[in-house]
Amino acid sequence: MDLSKSGGPAYPTLNGAKIDDNTFRFEGMTIFDFYIAHMILAGKSPMAAVKDASRVLEYRNAHLVGE
16 A cells, blocks of 8 residues: 555554565555545545645645655
């Protein structure tokens, strides 16, 4: 899972597993999925929700990583 694209797990569990030195598999919903679901519930179309969620993750990553 690419954390910069998905935001990581929205509800982390202990069921995740390390696949190799560079890859960790999480189970369940990602933060990206969580943002999209809430935007759709707020009345946005699915395509608009995906675009907006992508923008939110870009802003989030810029502030967390300092890019």
